[in-house]
Amino acid sequence: MTERRTVMIDGNEATASVAHRINDVCAIYPITPSSNMGEFADEWSAQGKTNIWGVIPDVIEMQSEGGAAAAVHGSLQGGALTTTFTASQGLLLMIPSMYKIAGELTSAVFHVSARTVATHALSIFGDHSDINAVRQTGWALMASGSVQEAHDMACIAQMATLASRIPCLHFFDGFRTSHEVSKIEYLEDDDLRHLMNDDLIQAHRDRAMSPDRPIIRGTSQNPDTFFQAREAINPFYEACAGHVVDAMKTFAKRTGREYKLFDYVGDPEAERVVVIMGSGAEAVHEMVAWLNAKGEKVGLLKVRLYRPFSASDFIGALPKTTKKIAVMDRTKEPGAVGEPLYLDVITALYEARAAGTSTFESEPIVVGGRYGLSSKEFNDTMVKSIFDNLAADQPRNHFTIGIVDDVSHTSLPMDDDFTIAGDDVFRGLFYGLGADGTVGANKNSIKIIGEETDNFAQGYFVYDSKKAGAVTVSHLRFGPDPIRSSYLIRKAKFVACHQWVFIEKLDMLGFAEEGGTFLVNSPFGPDEIWDHFPREVQQDILDKKLKVYCIDATEVARETGMGRRTNTIMQTCFFAISGILPRDEAIEKIKNAIKKTYGAKGDEIAQLNFNAVDGTLANLHEVKVGDTVSATVGRPPTVSEAAPDLVKRVTAVMMEGKGDLLPVSAFPPDGTWPTATTQWEKRNIAIDIPVWDEELCIQCNKCVLVCPHAAIRAKVYEPSALEGAPETFKSVDYKAKDFAGSKYSLQVAPEDCTGCQICARVCPAKDKSNPKHKALDMTLQMPLREQERENYAFFLDLPEVDRTKVKIDVKGSQFFQPLFEYSGACEGCGETPYVKLLTQLFGDRLLVGNATGCSSIYGGNLPTTPYARDENGRGPAWNNSLFEDAAEFSLGFRLAVDQTTASARRLLKELASEIGDDLVDEILLADQLSEEGITDQRERVETLRKKLEAIDTPEAKTLTDIADYLVRKTVWAVGGDGWAYDIGYGGLDHTLGIGRDVNLLVLDTGVYSNTGGQASKATPLGATAKFAMGGKETPSKDLGMMSMAYGHVYVASVAFGAKDSQTVRAFLEAESYPGPSIIIAYSHCIAHGYNLADGLDHQKAAVDCGAWPLYRFDPRRTAMGENPLKLDSRAPKISFDEYALSETRFRMLMKTNPERSKRLLEEAQRVVRAKYDMYQQLANLHYGSDADADTN
């Protein structure tokens, strides 16, 4: 018998580890939460790991999921065992190919971490809406409910599809299973070899297309034959369930783990039964055991094979005693009679009854319920509620569980205090920051417990909706029995606060159970910490009789060279306090885990962590808890009193992490939200903020331009506006002539700044007596917070600049109010300064269609969103449709705007005699290419409205409604390179080609940043990225050159860190150009691998080495007989190496494969040089009359 290892891995790894070993080809594309499966496969193949037949699987990244599915289809037709990994919209893009694959009876497995399909909003989290969107394709659908099941079912699905020829989609719940770390028994290579049937594999290969035995597939058929031919497939579907059963039996024989098509759990004479699939089944399983132990008769039917749905097996699996069934669907199909699994059950029971084959003592009542959309919690109290509902004489049907539905009143009641969490399971909650490494350490902790003790263990991690200053909560459970609690911890024996700032922000002890332990990383020692706890914390500690421990982990980390990473220190405290293992043994295990994690990266990293572990225990103290609540200060309110009602009622609750409590009525039904809400979320995540020396400042406004979060701003204003200024508010005479006699202020938003330092880095003004001191110095935020909060409030109330009087260059543009502020983008983000600039220049008449990606996440992820409004209530109107369609979506905006404008103009002409010809002519002929022109037109429209009030006709009423469209609108599609170069390229190209006035802003980081840095076609030659572990072999696509080839497209390549003036100019030109425009904007990114405070230097180096030439191609110049291309950067003055080797993405390959790195870098140098030369030659071509003159 094969010796099997027990491992602690997550669902994605558990699945990919099987898929990679039993396939020849993987065609992949990143999408949360499945990206990791592709990453694992790519990584393993790059490491030379083979499948069970000794071949390294070919892992290839495609341009979209549609492309991946097509490549899979082709590869299958070529006879290779082929798979892919996806979710959500990705799966939807695969549908056309899925029909083909199934229609051709092709053995294949897709592995899907099931995720919500975007509707009123996008959600990256888990439910079965994607799975249910493909149930008509003819694929078998097979569900896993846990990490072990995902591992096993990945194998069973492959066994079954090879036998049945019905392709199989294996799915498990996104995040809940894909990201849960759990203890599983590992299928070894020998197991897989045993379970894969070589004859069936050969049969699959024999069906392949080959010119040696030619066949034709993909014919087109006509009304005479299509129908019959389609029905010819039926016997295969009839036989499919049997093949799956066989596969499950063979699997059980080998591994001892038994699965059935429908697994029944519970009392054999149960009267109430829940039918469910996926991870929710685990929570129900746990409750069934608990209820039956209390003498009830309940059961659970876990659906394993959802399609083809075997009605007879389904009925056969239910106890004959079943009286009531609740069918739980993790999806919503509005307008349907019921959700799909419910309908299946109803149909199966009806048909059995009709056929006289029903075996029930009495026909069961069936009710359906929805649960768990977008990973909504599905926990013990909810499951209890479902069984309670079934106990009623007339159970509620079409109910929801887990929410409070006060609109349609579908929700079942829940007892929030009810829990079955027992003492046999340890439950710990750990609050940390992304940056302090808490999650990584907790993954190690749970691995230690799972792999080094007899305990079963589970780790689940809740992440933030913001990238900067992201908060993480780790939920760790372990105990002697398998853990089926597929939900978050609500009663923790151990609560750890890894950052002192959380004390006043988060209600952590609400989750602590009586007699539990609270560990705090605190700058205050054991004798003084009590007095620094807010009232609520003291109260909880006393009420719940908590033991409290503290350590100044931040200081220990600093002393031991760990920087911000307090993770191993807090981990050591956890082991020391909890006593799971003897202290010495725990420390040894922690060190082993550190060695495992970091050893390969260099002994020094491991050694630093060892030092931190060793330095911990001497600094860990038990706190003497006070006798009474002595604190006078409570937790501050989440949002200011000045916030709008919706923000206070809804947004603030989400910000507190209590969004689950909001009822249905709190929400807009169509996904429409007010903008400008980030201003109410004071995150206070900066350690240091810039402090302005007004005397030293040269008022260049560069700091304002580069700030990724609009957290430093400049205003120029009349001196009289200073009346009532706070004492510490800084103001100085404005230095230039344009606003002579005015005052100037530069002000930081202290609670919105992320402390990224970029403003201080770009500041050119040094103190001549003390050059270390610049006009902006980074200084500790905490002591300045109150003072600068007041100053910033005063600053915001200062009048905005008169837009018509500003010369729009770098400096002038930065007096314009940013209408994109305090986003959740990374500290030092290289994309957001462009987005902010866009809103400063055109925000009051801007429509944005945003491709999914970083920019849609920091642009539109609740609770708060950054697009804002000006004092007139105008601002960007923003929408994210899909990843792939931003260009076409935006083109749609243009079409609608143009149509409405045309209507307005037509009505204007029709009503000219009543309005007055002069005004009508002025409006129709207005030049709206300048701020002045726009302002004048707005005034004319106001005059028009007044005149229309006097005209009582339907036409006048219509014109009043649409008169604003007489003011020019600007339409922008915004997205990253994943969109522009890959998945959205077809639509982007079409939008450019069609010639309408749409502007495309490509925030080019050279990788899929949002999903974790996977390679795109913009990834530079020689750079390492996920999915390009061996270094990118080909140069990045020259999107600019391709766009210029049209001739009628405005094209600009910009990098604000290299030449901000050119950036501002390009935005103005693109917007004013009355045709399609594309700006390709170099954006430094965390995925490049350097401190983002240095981002501007890297941009400059990219330009200086020629890798990123700056240019503007303006078709208007062609019309004037000039060369349309202006090259704005000089010939390369540094080597490509000098640029590249300062970034980890390039340096990495030098370490892993120096020879290849050398070759690729040399090739990159050649390509970069050639590219610049080509641009230079193009820019020097003679055009039009010049050319004629030369040739004559």
Added chain:
Amino acid sequence: MDLKTTYLGFELSNPIVSGSCPLGASLDTIKHLEDAGAAAVVLPSLFEEEIMGAVQAQMEMESAGAGFAEASSYIPNPDGYHVGPDKYLDHIRAAKEAVSIPIIASLNGTTPGGWTGYAKKMEDAGADALELNTYFIATDAEETGADVEKRTLDIVTAVKETVSIPVAVKLSPFFSSLANLAKQLREKGADGLVIFNRFYQPDVDIEELDILPNLRLSTADELRLRLRWLAIISAQSELSLAATGGAHNAVDVIKATMAGAHSVQMVSALLIHGPEHITRTLEAIDFWLTEHEYESLRQMQGSMNMAKVPDPAKLTRANYMKMLDSWQQ
């Protein structure tokens, strides 16, 4: 003429060693140096900052951006990727394969810490010996001279615990009691001393209001300081001694040898004149020794140290007094 000498336990064909400098960074140059007669080559220094900087950067990068649900990391984690200057180790290996003279690796840092682990890696990569450069400028008014000495002693202790190859310590002249420090270093296991380190001489950029790091080549004047301390230490210590800083020609090498040096490192002269300068210098030494009827280089080694010079006081204060007298006359 027998120019052989023993340094750090190695019998060298002659006393001239190519000191730690960019010349040692190129394999071709190392071969060239050997051909020209260099008895050993000290490689350029691997700096603590280089090692720990990479480590800190890697740790920062691993957690940068973490905590967001869609990506647990933003940088791939390929097999075999590790931080740290492994190129240096590869260079040691390559140098060892390319030449037969001893290759001395150089490690430069100021605090005991993880970086000292690189000493072991250097040994494993084939380095014959280690030169430990504890380059440190004491700028903290709270730090005492004893504290500064302790740093060096701690580093030596840490390194000697991990390696078995000889370790020479390259010192700066700015210690209160060099002879005592030499003694303590010997007690901690140091095998040799390299005297002296030359500090960077930063310059001021008056346009950018910044400091420009700068290192000028040595001049022959700088040898004097070395001669004195070689003479003092060699008289009372068993440590292998190397002179570095200011040895430009045959006379300089002879002086240093007489003062007690077991080897003499050349840098500036080689950077100016190229590796062939060693050949010419060796010829000149040979000529001088023959002319002066020496039997071997060893015959004069340490002949002018403090124990052997006719008037040891001339090496210390008397020299100073006399010099002043000469000015007064």
